[in-house]
Amino acid sequence: MQTISQDGSGNNAVQITGDGNSVTISCGGIVLFLQAKHSLKREPRSDLDLLRPETRLLKILGRESEMASLTAWVDDPRPVLARGIIGRAGSGKTRLAIELCDVAAEHGWRAGFLDSGDLQAFVEAQRTAMWPQHTPILVVVDYAARRARALNAWLQSLARRADPARPRLRLLLLERHATPGEGWWEELSRLHGSDDSLYDLLEPSEPMSLPPISAIEQRRALLGGVMNAWCRLNGKPVMVPPAAGADPQFDHRLTDPLLAAEPLHLLMAGLVAAKHGLATLLSLGRLDLAIELACWERDRLTRLASDRGINEKLLLHLVACITLCRGVERSELRALIDEERAVLPYERGIERDPLAEALVNALPAQGEHGSLRYNGLQPDIIGETFGLLVLTTNPDLDQMALIDRCRERAPARTAQQLVLTIQDFARPAAELVTSTPSLRRPEARLPQAWLGEGNPALHWLDHLVAGTGDLERLMTISDQMPRYTLLLGERAMLILHRITEVVRELAAARPDAFRPDLAM
Template identity: 30%
Template sequence: METAHPSGKLNPGDREVANRYVMAVDGHPPTPLKDGRSPWGGLSGGALFCGDLLTGVITADEEYGGHSRLVVVPTYALHQAEGFRDVLAEHTDSQTMVLAPVEFQSLTEAPSAVLLGELPSPGWLLVAGLKVVPFRGRSELLAELNDWAGTDGAGVFLLHGSGGQGKTRLAHQVVDELVDHRWAAVWLDPHRTEAELEVLSDSATPTVVVVDYAETRTPQVKAMLRMCVRHGGAVPMKVLLLARTAGEWWERLGSSSDAASMLLARAGVRLLEELEPEAKGRAVAYREAVRGFAGALPKVNGQAGYPWTVIASGLPDPAPTRLGLEGALTLHMTALADLLDSAAAPFQETATVRVAAGGAPEEVEDRLLRHEQRYWQTAAETRTPSVVFEQSTLHDVMAAVALLGADSRDTADDLLRRIEGLEDQPRDRRNSVLKWVASLYPALGDIPFGSIQPDRLAERFVGRHVRQRPGMVDRLIVGIDGTRLERLLTVYCRAASHRVFGGVLDDGLTSLCARHVSELGPVAIEVATQVESPRPLMQALELIGDDNATDLATLMLLADHLPLSSHRLAEWAARIGERLVHEHRELAEARPDAFLPHLATSLNNQSNRLANLGRREEALDAATEAVNIRRSLAKARPDAFLPNLATSLNNQSIRLANLGRREEALDAITEAVNIRRSLAEARPDAFLPNLAGSLNNQSNRLGELGRREEALDAATEAVNAYRDLAKARPDAFLPNLAGSLNNQSVQLANLGRREEALDAATEAVNIRRSLAK
């Protein structure tokens, strides 16, 4: 009897004690059969799916339920039965069964379809999630990560290292061990928004969230940290960040919010060292990799007919002096390339170290790319309809896919229309190309296609291709959104840094940014703080900033995208600031009413940039000129310019204090306090926070001059202001209240009022402790 496929809702708490779920069927229940049998007859043993996850197996129609409720054995109970796992493996070609929370499945990067069937090309064997090569080493770091996971509440751990060191593979090992202990694991999809992450704040089971390439996903990382704070820490909530660097992006992340600063202050940070520093270990690891790939190659399209085990046994161990095998990915790529080269031609001594035309050993990435490109061409020729274009056109497509990607079919089609040779083709021809790419590199999640695997191979291909066809990148840029442009510059910059190119790609990348200033200039500022080797981007920014043809609007656009502080960009930021001051000064001389406010703003910003460089006298000069301009503007239009004057006075006071000119620093901050007090009386919601900040600064200046009673009065007024603000908006102002209490405690101690100093300090500690929780 054929039975309809029901749908309905599960309450996970219903009969959970008995290891059962009960599904309430949507709509009206079916009519019982005439002989009294259940209308759901034949459904027993049917699979129940929630989204893409197998959630359980239907066993019965609940007795006395009016045929509106079906009893289900949940997957977590079935997982305990070896027989069930064996049957699942037999019919799904999957050797592992992983428990995952239904609620989080939309957040997790979807496993590619190729992971469950035939692999399109050999490069897929290098994907960390496939675990083709057994995990080895890292015992101390594994123990440290497990200890970190075992602590209560929320926690963050940053694992960083250059591409190919094995960060993702190590993360898979950590996650697998946690999942074995009933943890939930989320490999966070880069496309998920903060609103979608909200479900994590309600997690009732220990959860680990992995964010790969975290340095390029800081907005999402910030959102994840806010989820940790909202979660409250009733059960462990851990965030494992993987990144190539722990540079400026990490420093900026820590100062981006109170949630970030609290969590990252106690975060674990480790640089992933080379996996196999010793020759003996490299030989063992190489042999393990060869065996792993030999066992998996029959699952690759077109590779089932080779005697891989025999080929593997004929490969010699690598020479002890062979370079590059210290890193995990290079060693694995070498093992795979050796196998493929040996199958392509009868094994010879040169199979292990191929020699390029110039006489030097061929880089392993290039050896693997030759095999990948062979599969591209074969797949193009055998498609129906065929995808027969010039090889340069198909390689343009692959380079564009690696550089930009696409998040929908429309953006994918737009990408293909930018390729020379495809722009005038009908849509169905472009669709054939899209399907060709997707067949080679299936999508992870709701995107049209993936890209060359692993990333280092993609970077090498991009570097080779743009060196031959530099003009193809220009066609990709105009009209593309900032997120995809950030990816383009990141991939291009990483490709340029590959040792094999010897810096020859740098000039091309620099000139590309200079040609497309409005599109790439702001993005270059962001990427320069993320990548390991930002030199081409820095050269581009310097070229743009020094070019007299760069107009004021572009300079202001670039300045607006500058981070508050950046070691890498500090010198360049000061040069941009100097040009902005110069340009606005000339305009203000001709039209003071229109441009004096802009000149003052430029001077105030330039003061901060000069201070970051330690150029204190120049920083004070700029701040003082800004004060003088804004004082004159405020005389004519106080309502419009008094707040700006107070800001500049606050800045001037800091610059004077940095130079030890304490009396003048006090005069400046006192004037700022007086202005902000009058403004706050009229509009407390708008100006009370600024007044509280200036009072704190005034307290410090008074304390430095030994005027302790007045310093305490200012600190106490700041505390009272922040206390009022924190009552209305605790999330925004409790951290400020704690800071002011700390300052008040210092001033009380200076006066010998130790009991009161302790009370203030204790309140500050209590606030910060509650925030930290």
């Protein structure tokens, strides 16, 4: 059932509506859509579904103090507050936010993840609008770096209002990284003029790092839970990890601080062990697990193609493209199929409608303001690895031409996917791969070649940036780039160099209207 809250009238009011699965915030004809991920729990259909935070497969473990802190933050009597949470990929940020949305919704809040809509235009429209005072709202912004400038404008607008005009609003900002004094958090908290009231809305003033799951038995419980779920999904006898004290070597591996920092690593390890046996449990690095699970997905899609009589190489390519673009609207799906099949030399099983039906069957979907959107493969690390696996091993593909097509379709999302891929493969090799993978797939050696400068995503991002003349888009990419390794810092500097080039080009073309000193 849909409900509506509104104070004021016409273009001078903010409306908040919801139907249980989504929340809509509108003002002056500008609409933001929030996805109520806490209400989307469903039975898993594939192995990867077991890893998606929206599935909420297991009870959240090891986050009691974080949940208590976030609940107190939501309940704080101050009208508007924003908080940042940072943690490496797979640390559980999204799952924690989903749990908070569920708790907030039970207490009468509208809650959801900012999904789509023109945030910058909405910020402008709501500057003088009345918000419904009796409809508190929690907005989660995942991958917040790409929206830092618009969020800064929103916070500035809210900070300057008199208290009675402020909405009951919480902004929870999730990101993998934040570097003091630079990057997206600096941009988000930037002051314009001498008014520093924006700082009053940041609670706390710096992003909070998500701590590791320190309790060994909680890590063991995560492993056991996902192993049990995989066995049930696949009709296999239930398998559990060794009990405490039964296997001292396993107990020692379970103390690895990398496992504590990344619950997703534990879950991936549990899936692989449930299929291949306890001997593999915790013996593989993060990327070893990711390539194995990407191969599972490749094999699943290959079977689907065979069952439906469509070209398996083209189906794999299309899924990799959609993942690279971080999803596709249903209305755009057939155009994407037509464009990609036109540039690849496949002749059998390339009819558009059967391919579209297979993609609809294969990909996770979400409703979006009356339409459907098909997402790429998730979690991120598996989608990224699948993309590298499929796209770099296809001799028929012009990789840079593909990046050009993806830049035309979804420039911001493609850049985001490349940045995330670079982040995940830029960490020290000892954190990511084992020297002798115990699973004997030929593909098991590929991640070693994708580390550091060998990562194709680096060269794809270089190509995308070099061909981008949009200043705002380049600055958004720059905000997303972390600088915590030499490799990432060098790429960040190259992007800044490209920004400088574009600023000079704009200033030369419009010297009276464009002042380079005000562009940065």
